[in-house]
Amino acid sequence: MSVAVIGAGAFGTALAVNLAGRGQVTLWGRDTGWARGRENPRLPGIRLPAGMQVTNRIDMIQAETLLLALPAQVLGGFLAKHGARLGGRRLVNCAKGIDLATLTGPSALIARACPLATVAVLTGPSFAADIARGLPTALTLACADAAAAEALQRDLSTATLRLYRTTDVTGAELGGALKNIIAIAAGAAIGAGYGDSARASIVTRGFAEMGRLATALGARPETLNGLSGLGDLVLTCTSEQSRNFRYGLALGAGRPFAQGTTVEGAATARAVSALARQKAIEMPISDLVAGLAEGRIAMKQALDILLNRPLKEE
């Protein structure tokens, strides 16, 4: 089986390094100057295995299985430029977000741009550095075609990467996208000094909110209880390795945050607010994260809004 990873950021590089233990892997990035030193500055401390090919030429990619590890908001532009070259292969989305321009998930963007492709999603609790170091990790592989899901599960599992499969692509993809929003809110609560009890409330009510939107969009509720939903929510709301959580910490503390860091939850919150309005679903935490990220509301105001919502059944 031949694999290529599209997107030489932290996650794409980590997946390529881990999968290289199984066979030939090619890594594609738009700028591959760093590869001469065999260490990606986006994933410090990890050396590329000898023999791994790194290229910025998409026409060099012959692999039958492509893992797309680009940020959700740049995927549409990438597909518009290169999608025609990718059709007919197995295309596995690894991005965790909702495209703001179309309000759809990455796998729908891929399916639209590459109608002949077998589209799948790889998602779940996993920091790039952990995967690259070969620390034990369990992820969800989702594909609507059950036979293709089984084949991909087999082909992409490694000694340290254990994949569980599902045919619920919508649920798996939304779990990964929505947890980033809640991680920002959890970080903001901690950053503002509201404490661990407040964080626990946000995680729990955030999880309820994730389930409401995901099921309205066609997800199976049990998928949200799995690695791609609850699993990743727990990871990102409790670890400072998470960029979304760290961004929330900065928002809550009123500190600036490093420009250029990939924080998927900020744009996803805006997309979710728009989707929730369309579907008439209450998503109070996502609405507040969208407002905080856009600078429309302040932290104290966000807290007041949450605490003053009408009392209701759990």
Ligand SMILES: NC(=O)C1=CN([C@@H]2O[C@H](COP(=O)(O)OP(=O)(O)OC[C@H]3O[C@@H](n4cnc5c(N)ncnc54)[C@H](OP(=O)(O)O)[C@@H]3O)[C@@H](O)[C@H]2O)C=CC1
């Ligand atoms: N990091 C992690 O632990 C995990 C990340 N993910 C998901 O993986 C996705 C990618 O994140 P991650 O790798 O961490 O992000 P990074 O910030 O590490 O890297 C982003 C990559 O995208 C590239 N890029 C940006 N714009 C474009 C473009 N227009 N065309 C082509 N390439 C572009 C950047 O290229 P350049 O270097 O040239 O700027 C860079 O290689 C996200 O959806 C994230 O949620 C999922 C699980 C874990």
Ligand SMILES: O=C(CO)COP(=O)(O)O
């Ligand atoms: O998705 C992730 C872990 O599963 C990575 O989270 P961050 O993008 O917040 O760093």
